[in-house]
Amino acid sequence: MAATRPRRARIKPKEEAAYFSSLCKDKNGFEVKYINSFKGRGVFSCCHFQQGDFLVEYRGEVITHHEHENRQRVYHDALKIFMFEFRFDGKQLCVDAAKEDGSLGRLVNDEHVNPNSKMKTIKVDGKPHLCLFALKDISPGEEITYNYGDFDWPWRCKVFTNGTKFSQKKQHSCMSVYYYYYNTILTK
């Protein structure tokens, strides 16, 4: 009878997230690539991930709502985007990831139509950590994205050369037009 190799148990995604969060380390399997001058950099998968897998932590300094408001007053707009507000144990908190520290989570871009990951809060040693988990199977070469939330982020509201502004609802059907415009005109 042929010997069967015992299958290695899959580490539970939340346990893996807690492990990497406690080490303040990103797991392997990703690379940062420059996309273009509009979107900047993005995080791309270098291997297969399964739906539900832990991907990366949105690492940074956890600050109170009060401190978040203070920093909003002094930060340049380009830094404010790295402040992620969330609720934890009944409190309004924020992860400030403005500092370029080489971590991956802060470089994951927004995708509100078809994101492949979702941000969840996990508790490690009583402290909150924001972690991205795969919403679907992810192949090598795919960009990791998540929905930044309901807000009129400037890149979601496309203004065409003739000044036409597309609402978010109309925008879905206009996505392909936009991408044509974007790929052929803006990036040339």
Ligand SMILES: C[S@@+](CC[C@H](N)C(=O)[O-])C[C@H]1O[C@@H](n2cnc3c(N)ncnc32)[C@H](O)[C@@H]1O
């Ligand atoms: C948290 S940072 C993400 C990393 C950023 N791309 C970089 O290179 O530093 C958020 C910024 O990325 C850009 N961004 C994120 N998602 C985008 C999208 N879907 N389209 C265009 N720009 C996007 C915007 O400039 C936004 O202010």
